[in-house]
Amino acid sequence: MASHGARGRSGGRPTLEEVAARAGVGRGTVSRVINGSPRVSEATRAAVEAAVAELGYVPNTAARALAANRTDAIALVVPEPETRFFAEPYFSDMLKGVGAQISETEMQLLLIFAGSDRERQRLAQYLAAHRVDGVLLVSVHADDPLPDLLTQLEIPAVISGPRSAAETLTSVDSDNYGGARQAVEHLLSRGRRRIAHITGRMDVYGARRRADGYREALADAGLPVDGTMMEPGDFTEEGGRRAMAALLERHPDLDAVFAGSDVMAAGARQVLRETGRRIPDDVALVGYDDSAIARHMDPPLTSVRQPIEEMGRRMIDLLLEEIADRRPAVSRGLERRQVVLATKLSERESS
Amino acid sequence: MASHGARGRSGGRPTLEEVAARAGVGRGTVSRVINGSPRVSEATRAAVEAAVAELGYVPNTAARALAANRTDAIALVVPEPETRFFAEPYFSDMLKGVGAQISETEMQLLLIFAGSDRERQRLAQYLAAHRVDGVLLVSVHADDPLPDLLTQLEIPAVISGPRSAAETLTSVDSDNYGGARQAVEHLLSRGRRRIAHITGRMDVYGARRRADGYREALADAGLPVDGTMMEPGDFTEEGGRRAMAALLERHPDLDAVFAGSDVMAAGARQVLRETGRRIPDDVALVGYDDSAIARHMDPPLTSVRQPIEEMGRRMIDLLLEEIADRRPAVSRGLERRQVVLATKLSERESS
DNA sequence: ATCACTTGTGGGAGCGCTCCCACGGTACCT
DNA sequence: AGGTACCGTGGGAGCGCTCCCACAAGTGAT
Numbered sequence: 001m002a003s004h005g006a007r008g009r010s011g012g013r014p015t016l017e018e019v020a021a022r023a024g025v026g027r028g029t030v031s032r033v034i035n036g037s038p039r040v041s042e043a044t045r046a047a048v049e050a051a052v053a054e055l056g057y058v059p060n061t062a063a064r065a066l067a068a069n070r071t072d073a074i075a076l077v078v079p080e081p082e083t084r085f086f087a088e089p090y091f092s093d094m095l096k097g098v099g100a101q102i103s104e105t106e107m108q109l110l111l112i113f114a115g116s117d118r119e120r121q122r123l124a125q126y127l128a129a130h131r132v133d134g135v136l137l138v139s140v141h142a143d144d145p146l147p148d149l150l151t152q153l154e155i156p157a158v159i160s161g162p163r164s165a166a167e168t169l170t171s172v173d174s175d176n177y178g179g180a181r182q183a184v185e186h187l188l189s190r191g192r193r194r195i196a197h198i199t200g201r202m203d204v205y206g207a208r209r210r211a212d213g214y215r216e217a218l219a220d221a222g223l224p225v226d227g228t229m230m231e232p233g234d235f236t237e238e239g240g241r242r243a244m245a246a247l248l249e250r251h252p253d254l255d256a257v258f259a260g261s262d263v264m265a266a267g268a269r270q271v272l273r274e275t276g277r278r279i280p281d282d283v284a285l286v287g288y289d290d291s292a293i294a295r296h297m298d299p300p301l302t303s304v305r306q307p308i309e310e311m312g313r314r315m316i317d318l319l320l321e322e323i324a325d326r327r328p329a330v331s332r333g334l335e336r337r338q339v340v341l342a343t344k345l346s347e348r349e350s351s
Numbered sequence: 352m353a354s355h356g357a358r359g360r361s362g363g364r365p366t367l368e369e370v371a372a373r374a375g376v377g378r379g380t381v382s383r384v385i386n387g388s389p390r391v392s393e394a395t396r397a398a399v400e401a402a403v404a405e406l407g408y409v410p411n412t413a414a415r416a417l418a419a420n421r422t423d424a425i426a427l428v429v430p431e432p433e434t435r436f437f438a439e440p441y442f443s444d445m446l447k448g449v450g451a452q453i454s455e456t457e458m459q460l461l462l463i464f465a466g467s468d469r470e471r472q473r474l475a476q477y478l479a480a481h482r483v484d485g486v487l488l489v490s491v492h493a494d495d496p497l498p499d500l501l502t503q504l505e506i507p508a509v510i511s512g513p514r515s516a517a518e519t520l521t522s523v524d525s526d527n528y529g530g531a532r533q534a535v536e537h538l539l540s541r542g543r544r545r546i547a548h549i550t551g552r553m554d555v556y557g558a559r560r561r562a563d564g565y566r567e568a569l570a571d572a573g574l575p576v577d578g579t580m581m582e583p584g585d586f587t588e589e590g591g592r593r594a595m596a597a598l599l600e601r602h603p604d605l606d607a608v609f610a611g612s613d614v615m616a617a618g619a620r621q622v623l624r625e626t627g628r629r630i631p632d633d634v635a636l637v638g639y640d641d642s643a644i645a646r647h648m649d650p651p652l653t654s655v656r657q658p659i660e661e662m663g664r665r666m667i668d669l670l671l672e673e674i675a676d677r678r679p680a681v682s683r684g685l686e687r688r689q690v691v692l693a694t695k696l697s698e699r700e701s702s
Numbered sequence: 703a704t705c706a707c708t709t710g711t712g713g714g715a716g717c718g719c720t721c722c723c724a725c726g727g728t729a730c731c732t
Numbered sequence: 733a734g735g736t737a738c739c740g741t742g743g744g745a746g747c748g749c750t751c752c753c754a755c756a757a758g759t760g761a762t
Contacts, residue, residue, distance in 0.1 A: 013481070015749085025711075026713060027713065028712060028713065028750085029748095031751090032711090038713090049381035053741055062422070063750090064750075067717055067751080082447055082450060083443070092433065095433060103469060110461055132363070368716055368719095377741060378743065379720095392741090415717035415720075416721055417718080418721075419721085420720095704762080705762100709757085713754095714751105714752095714754100715752090716749105716750095717748105719747085720742095720746095724743095726756105727738100727739085727741100728737100728738090728739085730735105732734090732735075
């Protein structure tokens with residue numbers, strides 16, 4: 001209410017002590033009220049809350065951080081240049097989920113880009129100074145030293161897209177294996193039998209899992225698994241084009257293509273068109289990511305959708321758990337936590 | 352070098368005191384070295400720096416913030432939902448400039464979205480807690496209470512795009528007036544004489560300045576300034592379409608259009624095409640922003656480019672100055688600081 | 703009535719820094 | 733020789749909080 005007298009008194013912002021004096025209680029009691037401790041009587045709590053409102057008291061974060069050895073902040077580290085970050089809907093969807101979930105808490109989110117060496121240098125300093133309670137890592141390459149640095153500094157961290165099946169950090173991922181199966185089974189159900197796969201870079205765990213899903217879906221359907229029906233792209237449009245051309249050379253009679261990403265599917269589509277093949281009449285095409293590209297392609301592309309926003313939300317949940325677990329210093333929860341979320345096929349005209 | 356024994360000693364991170372002991376000096380001296388004070392002898396400085404390196408000392412930011420009453424962090428506040436932020440190249444270009452400039456300093460950048468009411472609530476708390484030393488404000492509407500809140504809290508702030516000619520905050524802007532003149536003068540030099548203008552929302556200062564530039568460029572060329580040759584759009588494609596239709600109704604013989612934004616130009620282009628007019632043969636078209644739209648339009652759109660990255664850089668410079676100025680509590684520098692940067696015309700086939 | 707708990711509360715200690723005052727030393731004046 | 737100036741340095745005080753121990757008052761078992 002009368003949040004105006006706030007900056008009178010000593011000229012600056014009111015302190016815990018001033019609130020305590022005003023409410024006629026001790027410093028400790030005010031601290032308990034502020035932090036929601038249950039060990040405070042109803043009457044006292046009300047008195048303190050009134051004093052807080054009257055003085056317009058806002059806790060001093062620096063003091064709290066110093067005394068309690070925590071920062072109430074977590075960092076979202078993007079190991080990519082800003083430009084890529086903005087170009088890809090993956091990041092903005094994830095940020096949306098992260099932002100939504102964190103706004104339910106008192107935590108503060110920091111966005112840190114670590115694309116250049118200089119930025120990485122600063123980040124290392126930043127982490128060494130323990131300026132955040134935890135870290136969210138998105139899109140980390142297999143050989144990135146960052147995860148190990150975090151482990152060494154004992155900073156809680158959650159990674160999106162584990163680096164391998166043996167990922168040591170807590171991770172959130174979509175079901176790449178299952179997603180790929182969905183795509184292939186969909187093509188099978190449409191009567192396709194000569195299904196090729198353009199894979200992503202095979203040093204990316206998710207891409208390997210998708211290839212696994214492709215293979216096993218075929219095997220389970222009693223179809224032969226032919227290595228020459230697979231060709232690596234590198235997640236780019238040009239890579240998709242090259243891979244498609246290579247596949248057509250080996251198998252001019254293929255009747256379906258499952259591409260490991262929408263961007264590669266776009267490249268593949270061009271080559272299919274150029275060689276006079278109609279989509280989906282001659283060759284059915286399925287992508288992965290269900291991005292804007294998929295919706296705007298001609299014809300619209302059937303694609304596997306990952307629940308990216310949901311992944312962002314789960315990452316926050318897991319990270320907060322890790323942070324809470326670590327507080328009592330027990331370092332329990334030694335079990336690795338790996339969350340895998342289901343994908344969903346968005347069926348469109350390309351298949 | 353031997354940055355390994357770092358976390359031995361007391362189990363945690365080394366403190367100033369430990370560094371002092373190791374270097375055989377006092378706490379104050381170490382502090383001076385860390386903060387680059389000139390009042391330290393060369394020999395002592397070297398000894399301290401060696402100790403810092405050996406122990407892997409990193410200052411505790413919370414303690415520093417508490418003792419010095421500063422945070423070494425500034426916030427970039429985006430009063431828009433995340434989605435718009437990512438959609439517009441304006442923001443990412445600005446972020447690039449801001450990020451580049453701030454990485455030259457020890458300051459930390461926080462990205463804060465304040466699109467929803469809830470987010471605004473949190474932001475107000477955040478600012479009240481003085482968790483940042485300064486604020487960068489981008490794309491603020493005329494009636495936004497944020498600038499006044501910042502003034503009231505005495506938090507240094509720099510705004511991109513002043514709200515009016517009487518903007519009280521330090522501001523950085525591109526030369527909207529000059530940019531509009533460039534556009535119109537370009538059309539005049541191409542022999543166009545019946546030039547219409549689709550304005551932006553007239554409650555946006557920049558849009559008014561562009562209209563001023565349009566008018567005065569015509570007047571200076573000795574041409575009549577006709578109010579019916581101007582029509583407000585609202586910065587949307589649909590608005591551009593409507594405005595174009597209205598202008599053609601009144602002046603079917605116009606030979607050029609200067610649109611207040613590329614997006615509106617895209618709308619105008621559609622109407623021009625639909626009414627059988629060729630660009631640039633029958634009607635020349637010029638936009639504003641020089642965005643991706645301009646480059647990809649058919650025909651490519653001549654457009655006024657704003658130095659957005661440079662604006663971001665200047666904003667940081669100005670903000671750091673403000674913060675530094677305020678430190679000695681003198682609150683000098685009462686002169687309003689308004690920086691205006693020049694625009695440049697990107698000439699393409701539409702004119 | 704005594705003892706053992708529990709509940710609510712007050713306040714000391716201390717987190718790791720910066721700020722600033724005081725002090726010894728050297729250099730230069732009178 | 734004494735005085736004045738400054739430079740480089742050490743360390744006390746204090747920033748505003750949390751943590752935790754101590755303690756008063758209440759509760760119920762013995």
